Amino acid sequence: MSEAIKTDVLIIGAGPCGLFAVFELGLLDMKVHLVDILDKIGGQCAELYPEKPIYDIPGIPLVTGQGLTEALLEQIKPFNPTFHLNEMVESIEKIGDPGFRVTTDAGKVFECKVVVVSAGGGSFQPKRPPVPGIEAYENISVFYAVRKMEQFRDKEILIVGGGDSALDWTLNLHPLAKRITLLHRRDEFRAAPHSVEQMRKLVADGTMDLKIGQVTALEGADGKLTGAQLKGSDNTTSTISCDTMLPFFGLTMKLGPVANWGLHLENNLIPVETASFETNVPGIFAIGDINTYPGKLKLILSGFHEGALMSQKAHRYVYPDKRLVFQYTTSSSSLQKKLGVN
Amino acid sequence: MTKINFVDHSGETRTVDVENGATVMEAAIRNAVPGIEAECGGACACATCHVYIDDAWTEKVGKPTPMEEDMLDFGYDVRPNSRLSCQIKVSDELEGLVVTVPERQA
Numbered sequence: 505m506s507e508a509i510k511t512d513v514l515i516i517g518a519g520p521c522g523l524f525a526v527f528e529l530g531l532l533d534m535k536v537h538l539v540d541i542l543d544k545i546g547g548q549c550a551e552l553y554p555e556k557p558i559y560d561i562p563g564i565p566l567v568t569g570q571g572l573t574e575a576l577l578e579q580i581k582p583f584n585p586t587f588h589l590n591e592m593v594e595s596i597e598k599i600g601d602p603g604f605r606v607t608t609d610a611g612k613v614f615e616c617k618v619v620v621v622s623a624g625g626g627s628f629q630p631k632r633p634p635v636p637g638i639e640a641y642e643n644i645s646v647f648y649a650v651r652k653m654e655q656f657r658d659k660e661i662l663i664v665g666g667g668d669s670a671l672d673w674t675l676n677l678h679p680l681a682k683r684i685t686l687l688h689r690r691d692e693f694r695a696a697p698h699s700v701e702q703m704r705k706l707v708a709d710g711t712m713d714l715k716i717g718q719v720t721a722l723e724g725a726d727g728k729l730t731g732a733q734l735k736g737s738d739n740t741t742s743t744i745s746c747d748t749m750l751p752f753f754g755l756t757m758k759l760g761p762v763a764n765w766g767l768h769l770e771n772n773l774i775p776v777e778t779a780s781f782e783t784n785v786p787g788i789f790a791i792g793d794i795n796t797y798p799g800k801l802k803l804i805l806s807g808f809h810e811g812a813l814m815s816q817k818a819h820r821y822v823y824p825d826k827r828l829v830f831q832y833t834t835s836s837s838s839l840q841k842k843l844g845v846n
Numbered sequence: 847m848t849k850i851n852f853v854d855h856s857g858e859t860r861t862v863d864v865e866n867g868a869t870v871m872e873a874a875i876r877n878a879v880p881g882i883e884a885e886c887g888g889a890c891a892c893a894t895c896h897v898y899i900d901d902a903w904t905e906k907v908g909k910p911t912p913m914e915e916d917m918l919d920f921g922y923d924v925r926p927n928s929r930l931s932c933q934i935k936v937s938d939e940l941e942g943l944v945v946t947v948p949e950r951q952a
Contacts, residue, residue, distance in 0.1 A: 552891040625885070631952055634922040666919050689924055694916045718924070737926075754920040756892075756952050757885065 507613075511537045511586075512822045514606050514616040516593050519547020521792030521807030522622035523576040528815040530583030531839055534618075534822050538585055539608055541592040541627040541760075546573035548624055548793075551755060562805055572804075582844045588612060592627055596765045602787025602821050618818045621767075621774060621783070621790040622807070625757035633664060633751045635719050644727030646749045650677070658682045660745060662732055664719060665752035671695035673750060675702055678712060685713040685744055687734065715744065722749070762794070770796055780817030781810045787821055789814045848936050852879045852897075853946040864936050870945065871895040871932035881947035888932040890914055893921040894951040895931040900944035907934055907943070922950055 513529055515522045518540035526536045544550050549558075549569030557566050567575065591608040596619060599605045606614040630648035632638060638646060650656070650673055657680045663670050666688040672695070674686045686703060693700045706712045717736040723743070724730045731745045759772045767774050768784045773796035776782060781789050791814055792807035800806070819828050833839045840846035847863040850873050854860070864873035874882035874895070883894035890913055899907045904927050910918060914933050918924050931945065 548886075552886045553889045556889045556891065631920060634950070666916075689919055690915070692912075692915070694919065756894075 508605065508615040509537060509613065511535050511614060511616045513537075513618045513620060513818060514539065514604070514614045515620045515622055516540075516606075517547060517621065517623035517792070517794075518542075518545045518587060518589070519622060519624050519792065520549055520572055520576060520804050521624075521811055522547070522620070523573070523580055524808045525620055525622060525791060525811035525814065526580040526583055526585045527576075528812045529818060530580065530585075531833070531842060532815050532819045532828065533842075534815070534818060536583065536585045537588060537614060537616075539588045539591050539593050539606075539612075539614075541590070541629075543590050545577065545587060545589070546570065548757075549573050551628055558804070560803060560805065582842060592761065594761050596788070598785075602785075604787065617787065617822045619788045620811075620814060620818070621762065621765075621788065621794055622792045622811075623762060624793045626759040626762060626772070626794070627757070628755040629758045629760065630751075631753040631756045633719060633753050635722055638722060641722060641724065641727050641729055641749070645724065645729035645747060646722075646751065648751065650750065653677060653680060656680055656748060659748040661685070661748045661750060662687060662719075662744060662746040663750045663752070664688070666690070666693040666695065667752060667754070668695045668699065669752040670750075671699040671703055673752070674712070675699060675706075678706060683712070685715055685746065687715045687717060687719065687744075689716070689718055690737065691716050713744075715742075717742075719749075719751075779813065781814045782817060789818065848938060848941050848943075850936065850940070851942065851944045852882075853900075853944060854879075854881055855947060855949045859944075866935075866937050868936050869932050870897065870934040870936060870943070871930070873936060874931060879947070881951065882931060883951045884932060890917055890930060890933055893917050893919075893930060896921040896924070896948055896951060897929055897931045897945040898925060898948065899927045899929055900946065901927065903940075903943055903945075906939060920952070921948075922952055923948055 512534040513536045515538040518538045554570040591610045594609050595607045597605045604619050656677050661681045661684045663674050664687045707714045717734045719732050720735045721733040731743050734742050774790040776790050776795045778797050781791050783790050791810035793802045831839050852860045862873050862877040871884050885894040886892040
């Protein structure tokens with residue numbers, strides 16, 4: 505096990521609420537690390553609607569998901585948070601009063617006084633295609649991500665999807681694979697036009713296959729795939745021989761390991777009390793879309809408010825001997841110093 | 847107000863009234879029609895409000911835009927009459943519209 509990273513606060517989820525919490529915690533001198541399962545900062549704003557306008561951020565008549573993420577990053581810059589992307593928090597273990605040891609799926613370990621769960625709808629995970637019995641093949645011959653390309657040398661690969669992941673892996677694995685078939689629901693692709701062009705050239709050269717349709721069933725035994733049944737757009741069925749399938753159907757939000765952290769749950773949400781947004785475990789807070797309380801609204805602005813109140817209580821855990829004096833950024837020279845504006 | 851009929855996977859029909867200008871997805875969510883999840887809230891950024899348009903209505907409802915087609919790639923059991931209900935605006939023209947909710951959304 506690697507050496508533990510020590511921090512005051514660990515935030516799980518780098519969406520807008522997690523980002524603004526860095527600001528509120530930072531004003532109160534708490535150092536923050538953030539973990540997010542996505543490969544980018546911004547949570548749903550970055551993954552679901554980077555280009556879409558948001559109209560209900562107070563004081564900002566219109567901003568896109570990406571724009572809000574960038575503005576928040578600018579705002580929290582003075583506090584220099586550390587991001588751990590592409591990682592999912594797996595376990596939280598109590599080691600103090602309060603104090604936690606948090607472990608990610610990459611084996612990274614954090615030791616912190618306070619944990620803030622700002623995980624929105626849970627963790628973004630690859631969408632499982634609607635094929636009966638696919639679970640039995642997962643991680644044996646069906647994979648939702650390519651970690652090591654070498655694993656796919658000399659394989660007969662069926663890649664399913666029409667976005668960048670599907671096209672990129674088609675092109676990258678083409679030199680290694682025994683044979684690649686790309687399957688997509690229609691003969692139009694969301695992926696970058698350049699990749700689509702390259703793929704079409706390989707098809708024209710006869711070194712790979714392109715099929716239009718959807719997978720309806722898998723053939724094989726003990727998790728070992730031997731073929732897939734396809735339904736074409738004209739409803740005809742056919743079978744294609746393959747020993748590996750890589751479906752790229754985008755991401756969906758799943759509660760994931762949050763359910764295993766000893767927190768009470770109501771309809772997959774974490775109940776909190778509304779003075780500090782603390783959960784049933786002292787020292788673990790939940791803010792943003794993932795929490796619930798009477799009157800809860802799933803709005804970004806509510807998550808911002810929750811982060812501010814959470815920080816007041818978190819301060820008591822991180823600095824039990826310090827008295828907290830409430831101050832305004834407009835007038836407090838010490839807050840302005842922290843922000844680097846004075 | 848316009849009446850929209852949602853047929854669920856078992857064949858049961860729920861009829862809801864919705865004001866013109868709202869989307870078929872909003873009609874479903876406001877009336878707690880099961881099977882419509884609308885994870886992204888209507889931004890055409892997921893495919894969890896997927897419905898099948900009844901054959902008699904496909905022409906009136908129209909075809910998906912290219913952006914919606916892209917999102918439909920993520921849908922479950924997508925068919926030629928598939929649409930994302932967040933992209934269908936309700937108007938007098940759609941009085942009595944019949945849509946079927948797929949077995950599951952994702």
